[in-house]
Amino acid sequence: MRTGSFYPSRVTRWVIGIILGLLVLIPLAMTLEYTFRDGKGHSLKHWAALFDPANKSTYSPLWTGVTNSLILAVATIVIVLVLIAPTMILVTVKFPHLRRVFEFVALLPITIPAIVLVVGLSPIYLFIGRSVGTGAWTLCFAYGILALPFAFRAIQASIDATNVTTLAEAARSLGASWLNVIVRVLAPNLRSGLMAGSLISVAVVLGEYTIASLLNRQNLQTSLVVVNQQDAFIAVIVSLLALAFCFILLLVIGQLGRMGSARKERS
Amino acid sequence: MTSMSQANRPGTPTSRVRRPRSIVAALGLAPFSIYVVLFLALPTVLAVTSGLFDGKGHFTWNNFTALGDPVVLRTFWASLWLSLVTAAVGAILGAVVCYALIGVNPTRPIRVSVDAAAGVLAQFGGVMLAFVFIATMGRNSLINQWLTRIGINIYSSGMWLYDLPGLILPYIYFQVPLMVITFMPAMEGLKPQWAEANAALGGTRWTFWTRIGLPVLAPSFMASYLLLFANSFSAYATAAALASQGSQIVPLQIRAALTSETVLGRQNLAGALAAGMILVMIVVMTGYATIQRRAERWRS
Numbered sequence: 001m002r003t004g005s006f007y008p009s010r011v012t013r014w015v016i017g018i019i020l021g022l023l024v025l026i027p028l029a030m031t032l033e034y035t036f037r038d039g040k041g042h043s044l045k046h047w048a049a050l051f052d053p054a055n056k057s058t059y060s061p062l063w064t065g066v067t068n069s070l071i072l073a074v075a076t077i078v079i080v081l082v083l084i085a086p087t088m089i090l091v092t093v094k095f096p097h098l099r100r101v102f103e104f105v106a107l108l109p110i111t112i113p114a115i116v117l118v119v120g121l122s123p124i125y126l127f128i129g130r131s132v133g134t135g136a137w138t139l140c141f142a143y144g145i146l147a148l149p150f151a152f153r154a155i156q157a158s159i160d161a162t163n164v165t166t167l168a169e170a171a172r173s174l175g176a177s178w179l180n181v182i183v184r185v186l187a188p189n190l191r192s193g194l195m196a197g198s199l200i201s202v203a204v205v206l207g208e209y210t211i212a213s214l215l216n217r218q219n220l221q222t223s224l225v226v227v228n229q230q231d232a233f234i235a236v237i238v239s240l241l242a243l244a245f246c247f248i249l250l251l252v253i254g255q256l257g258r259m260g261s262a263r264k265e266r267s
Numbered sequence: 268m269t270s271m272s273q274a275n276r277p278g279t280p281t282s283r284v285r286r287p288r289s290i291v292a293a294l295g296l297a298p299f300s301i302y303v304v305l306f307l308a309l310p311t312v313l314a315v316t317s318g319l320f321d322g323k324g325h326f327t328w329n330n331f332t333a334l335g336d337p338v339v340l341r342t343f344w345a346s347l348w349l350s351l352v353t354a355a356v357g358a359i360l361g362a363v364v365c366y367a368l369i370g371v372n373p374t375r376p377i378r379v380s381v382d383a384a385a386g387v388l389a390q391f392g393g394v395m396l397a398f399v400f401i402a403t404m405g406r407n408s409l410i411n412q413w414l415t416r417i418g419i420n421i422y423s424s425g426m427w428l429y430d431l432p433g434l435i436l437p438y439i440y441f442q443v444p445l446m447v448i449t450f451m452p453a454m455e456g457l458k459p460q461w462a463e464a465n466a467a468l469g470g471t472r473w474t475f476w477t478r479i480g481l482p483v484l485a486p487s488f489m490a491s492y493l494l495l496f497a498n499s500f501s502a503y504a505t506a507a508a509l510a511s512q513g514s515q516i517v518p519l520q521i522r523a524a525l526t527s528e529t530v531l532g533r534q535n536l537a538g539a540l541a542a543g544m545i546l547v548m549i550v551v552m553t554g555y556a557t558i559q560r561r562a563e564r565w566r567s
Contacts, residue, residue, distance in 0.1 A: 016367035027403040034402035087299035113501030115518040120310030207391030209504035239395035250383035
């Protein structure tokens with residue numbers, strides 16, 4: 001070890017890593033064990049039941065929830081890519097003095113608890129229900145707000161790493177329309193940020209419970225609570241799968257970020 | 268479009284073109300602004316002001332005076348207490364993890380996995396964490412069976428897992444990863460040169476941490492602590508799934524007020540409770556912003 005370094009020793013690292021790693025992994029391992037129980041010993045009974053057509057009616061809320069959450073994920077990605085990202089580009093290129101204001105607004109949803117938001121959203125969704133319908137997809141408007149801070153950070157990192165203004169001006173001076181500038185010049189350059197922003201929105205949507213449950217819409221999380229009352233094993237299995245899926249999503253995002261920073265170093 | 272046709276018109280002075288163009292550009296901000304007003308500003312304002320009206324839409328202070336009700340006060344106290352404790356434990360454990368990760372290259376698989384796991388558990392666990400803890404610590408769990416076998420009954424005083432004390436462990440479980448996410452940048456901001464300067468002046472590892480490391484990190488630690496507090500205070504899903512009955516904390520009391528159809532005008536109590544929560548969040552986040560500004564002095 002270098003003299004004067006404050007880095008922890010290898011032993012310290014391992015001790016901390018093992019103790020806290022165990023604290024995090026034990027509940028997950030215990031949960032996994034729970035899903036293998038079949039009354040007497042352990043088997044794959046409950047995992048197999050998930051794909052058994054005989055249970056179709058019991059699990060039907062679950063499939064509705066999964067379908068709704070996937071639709072919501074796609075709709076929220078559309079909001080991120082069509083509404084949030086272009087506005088961020090516009091602010092960067094045309095209104096740089098509004099950047100701080102935009103950032104403040106974009107990070108605001110972190111400070112407003114979803115449970116508070118839902119109190120005010122319920123009259124708004126009453127109105128939406130009357131005019132557009134009570135379909136679960138309508139939640140995407142609320143979810144876009146929940147995803148905003150996360151998507152903002154992911155996309156902003158990409159914008160900071162790319163010379164958006166120069167690229168936009170160059171393309172404009174060559175006669176490209178703004179639509180072309182955004183779709184064919186900027187989007188490919190901001191690919192990693194747009195990708196990361198979309199994936200993190202998927203994670204936000206898949207984990208959301210507060211708003212859906214209090215506005216009486218079905219999504220993955222509300223259906224888990226419903227199914228849990230009939231078959232706790234299935235609720236736990238699907239929870240573990242969803243957590244694993246989100247973990248993979250975030251691994252991919254980490255990978256994208258790494259690619260982004262590597263590109264930045266090269267240029 | 269409009270700006271194009273303007274530019275194509277021969278002989279138009281550029282200074283004249285600039286104005287309509289910036290109006291067109293400003294119009295580009297409109298969709299996002301309308302969206303944020305409709306789904307962020309309006310609901311927040313509605314939530315906070317709905318407490319000022321009764322069920323028939325008449326102005327009243329009744330809902331806000333209901334905040335002084337002993338039951339409501341006790342719930343606010345329970346929420347504050349739960350958040351203070353879980354944020355403290357989470358902040359300390361999370362800081363220890365950050366310490367162990369100092370100097371590990373962010374592109375190493377271990378860092379990438381820790382970051383991803385922290386993100387999932389801190390932000391997207393919700394209901395699923397409640398299930399994980401029921402499976403881990405519930406009556407039928409392995410842990411409870413083992414403890415029973417050696418004569419320890421953790422539930423001798425009642426099934427507390429579905430009550431307020433049951434929230435502590437799941438909350439810590441999502442606080443530690445949030446601390447790792449928020450505190451890691453500060454830890455990485457410690458400069459090796461400071462340690463070298465400390466060593467050159469005859470300092471030890473102990474003096475480095477007591478005289479340099481901890482004082483530099485203290486504001487960031489406090490800021491992260493406040494963020495964790497805010498996170499616990501506003502968390503709903505885990506508590507809702509664990510404590511299916513009762514309103515032990517403020518978010519659950521809002522649930523009760525929103526879903527009760529028996530008591531007229533309870534809907535508006537939800538507004539008053541929401542306003543109370545917002546007030547706490549404003550205090551906490553103002554503190555966060557102030558301390559964060561101080562903390563950033565050492566970064567660059």
